[in-house]
Amino acid sequence: MRILEKMISFLALFLILFSSTAVAQDLSPQECVKKLLDTIANIKTGDNISAEQKEKNKKQSDQAIVFLDLKDVSQQTLGKYWKERTPKEQEEFVALLSQLFKKIAFPNSSKFFADLKPNYGETRIDKNQAVVPLKMTHKNEGEVSIDFKLQLGEGKWRVYDVILDEVSMRNNLKSQFYKVLEKDDFPELVRRMKEKIEKGEG
Template sequence: MRRLAILVVSFFLLTLSVAAQAGASVTEEVKKTVDHVVQIVSDESMKQPQKEPQRRAQLKKAIGAIFDYGEMAQRSLGRHWKDRTPAERKEFVSLFETLLENSYSGKIESYHNEKIEYLKETVEGDYAEVRSKVITPKRDEYTLDYRLLKKGGKWMVYDVIIEGVSLVSNYRGQFGRIIANQGYPALVKKLRTKSNEIKAL
């Protein structure tokens, strides 16, 4: 149960990154986005069943604005990316975006007053990492680090590290095994099916 709770909160906290503003640190921008998402999931007026579509739309917009889906999709596909045509790459990014953006909406909404402590930020050129610690109401703790890339003057998350495990590396392993055993078309078929299931909810 503890591990499930960590995963539930973790995906909520995966929705963290934002365009950097002049004079603000990467950590300050991450915190600003955290506060925004917390506001959405904590708004009592938005918790009514009839408000679910509106609430989900707000969360989708927030997530879509802060994740570099193209970068994440390319890194998740790894060495197989270079073999894809422009059309295949476009479709894969779209399917990957739907997977991340919608799969765990219910889990994102399971936020319950977790405390976030920002520990350290490192910036090297166009790359940055913000390290943080999440403390649950029961005082359980786990690390959550964000890797960001600056594109067009904006800091965008391209990977999230939960307790030392990379989200992108995890997907790359899953996708790589499917491609090795069944081929790339099988992976796309699975992602299409999942995407259709999500959109039908």
């Protein structure tokens, strides 16, 4: 289960989602999820990545990120602490999370999704909410169930949570943030985020 546990850890820690007006308005929830996974899978990792491939990876991350909803997840994961932040602090928080997502979450997720073919179930839509279920068979983990939760806003479907084998990444992330904020403070959380970004760039 080590691979699955690492996958949960990476997504739980970095699944903060960045919204964009570039999302095509006519995409269905399943199409959004498919494009998201396809784009993430195209990110290449390794010790000998060329400058050209790094630039391609950056473009893939920029493309994938538009299918995700940052505003909702940012507010939900910080919970009561979100309202305590100034607009400038909120802006800094969002910017740091987007960098963590691009530099760490996407590359690590690509290792998991690259060789897997998703088997999509029936999408469930209730007004402005949707769930896209899928199953994947991993050579080490066996069958893995993933539910992508999306919401419709401004005519666009965006992912706001991922349920991996019944584990909510957004809730898991909130728990990790709260552990830092209840023990220390917001500046300490920011410091840790910046530290991880630096390591991800190394």
